[in-house]
Amino acid sequence: MKKQTRRNFLTATGILGGGLAASAMPLGKKQNKKQVIHHVFFWLKNPNSKEDLAKLLAGLQTLKKIETVRAIHIGVTAKTEERSVVDATFSASELLFFDDLAGQKTYQDHPIHLEFIKNCSSLWEKVIVYDSVDI
Template sequence: MSKASRRQFLANAGKAAAVTAITPFLASAPAAAAANADGPFIHHVYFWLKNATSKDDKAKLVAGLRKLSSAKTIAQFYIGQPAPTNRDVIDRSYAVSWLLFFKNKEDQDAYQTDPIHLKFIEECSSLWSRVVVYDSIDV
């Protein structure tokens, strides 16, 4: 076997091995993505208050979130505030965080139009200047 044909053989064998190794992952990727859509859905909301130093406004927002927690599709919730940690990667500029766990995306979608959620927005949106939402599903 000449050097050129040996190189070609090795290159082709390497490609075949790579395709063989990756094929099971490619075949299961759509199924995995579909399965993740049916799994837990995490909805994390960060609020910045218009009056950042107002304890009353913060208390009103927290009270509103506590009422909002009665929405039926919420599996679990947590109301938080910035922890006293300081590192370059930490953003402590928000006032309140609202962490929600839903059984699936459909429950989160229903929450978005739930009358309790809409009432919360109506009653409390005047308190915040900015809201950032991070939604996530299983990898």
């Protein structure tokens, strides 16, 4: 059995660390792609209507089927403490993750998204969208 020396240990650690770092790096064009986060807030015309909220939430669930959606979170206003920086006036929100801008564009033009707008836009009074990319 070979005696472990400090030099052998450092060499092995360096090789292992370099291999791990290289494996974590994206290959090819992916290095230039930035994940897109699409956060949408909805204010219902009838904010006290449980039926309207249920229809909106059901419509949002259909968006999971769009192939470029990597992750989705659908939620309603949380009952957190009131603070001046918290806007708790919205009825529902969706948070979507895409690999890149092309994936987000596919989502925008997708028949399932267009059908959601057609079926649910009469429910909301206001919509605000926040889109961001990784830095």
